[in-house]
Amino acid sequence: MxxxxxxxxxxxxxxxxxxxxxxxxxxxxPLIDDQSGELSDKRILDAGSGNGNLLSYLASRSYKSAIGIDKSPEFINSARTNVPDERAQFVEADLLQKLPFEDASFDVVYSIFVLNELPEIRLHIQEMSRVLHSGGHLLIVATHPLFAMYYHLYERFTGKQNDKLIGIKGYFDREPVQYIFTLAKSSARFFQHTFEEFLNPLFESGMEPLKLLELRTDDINFQSIPSYWDTRDVPKYLFLKAQKR
Ligand SMILES: C[S@@+](CC[C@H](N)C(=O)[O-])C[C@H]1O[C@@H](n2cnc3c(N)ncnc32)[C@H](O)[C@@H]1O
Incomplete structure (x- = not known):
């Protein structure tokens, strides 16, 4: 594929x-805003920065410096255009490798909708912990582990193919499947990750979990988007916040 x-x-x-x-x-x-706390004097890493969306959003806030890393040169270029902020820079790097930074280089690390594009997340979560300064925060947003179950059970009980996670075989599926973006006419390779995969690397790498939220699209803002609204009772996104000891 x-x-x-x-x-x-x-x-x-x-x-x-x-x-x-x-x-x-x-x-x-809004959740990131709320959970990031005071960012003045903070050194930020956006791991898997895509087109610079997050750092563009944070540009109005006070922070010391920010680095976005991504493996896609095209995304790195668009991020540089989208975030014309001298405090921010964008660098090509592969999240499956050791991160190109010294230990304790950052105060806040964000991983927003990235971990499900990686086949293996243990080393990467350990790396995000390594580059965090003691007391620093890691904020992760990923697809909720039970989201895949919704589509898997839909197929099992209706006999029809779902139109979101093509090829999903259940909660413990290790093979890549195709994730169809709701609004874009495109898809990406998606790897299901369980709670064990998200949480154990945090426990093992000196991170103290501070918050876990299970997000859904039950807000009035999603009423006009049928697929978001129809699945408003499904846990869709996982938010994890952890602190480096
Ligand atoms: C769904 S996008 C999210 C981008 C951004 N965080 C956002 O929220 O808009 C996932 C990003 O992860 C990047 N990515 C996937 N695998 C990667 C890898 N092995 N190393 C670095 N970046 C990777 C992709 O290029 C893409 O920019």
Missing amino acids: SKRTTGYESQWNETYGLDKDPVRKYLIY
Whole structure:
């Protein structure tokens, strides 16, 4: 299976470009705002920064410096255009490798909708912990582990194929499946991750979990988007906040 459909980055930019994605706008960024706390004098890492969406959002806030890393040169270029902020820089890096930073280089690390694009997250979560300064915060947003179960059980009980996670075989599925973006005409390779996979690397790497939230699209802002509204009772996104000891 090819890793992406053609034009993933440009279709992503068109549909989920800055301030266009209702999930980020109404659900994720208000939560990030609330949970980030005071950012003045903080050194930020956005691991898997895509088109710079998060750092563009944070640009109005006071912070010391920010680095966005991504493996896609096209996304790195669009992020540089989208975030013309001298405090921020964008660098190509592979999250499956050791991160190109010294220990304790950052005060806040964000991982927003990235972990389900990685086949293996243990080392990466340990790396995000390594580069955090003691007392620093890791904020993760990922697809809720039970989201896959909804589509798996839909197929099992209706005998029909679902139109969101193509090929999903259940909670413990280790194979990549195709994630169809709701608003963009594109898809990405998606790896299901269980609670064990999200939480154990935190426990093992000196991180103290501070908060776990299970987010859904039951807000009035999602009423006009049928697939979000129809699945408003399904746990969709997992928010994890942990502190480096
Ligand atoms: C769904 S996008 C989310 C981007 C951004 N965090 C956001 O919320 O808009 C996932 C991002 O992870 C990046 N990515 C996937 N696998 C990666 C890897 N092995 N190393 C670095 N970046 C990766 C992709 O290029 C993409 O930009």
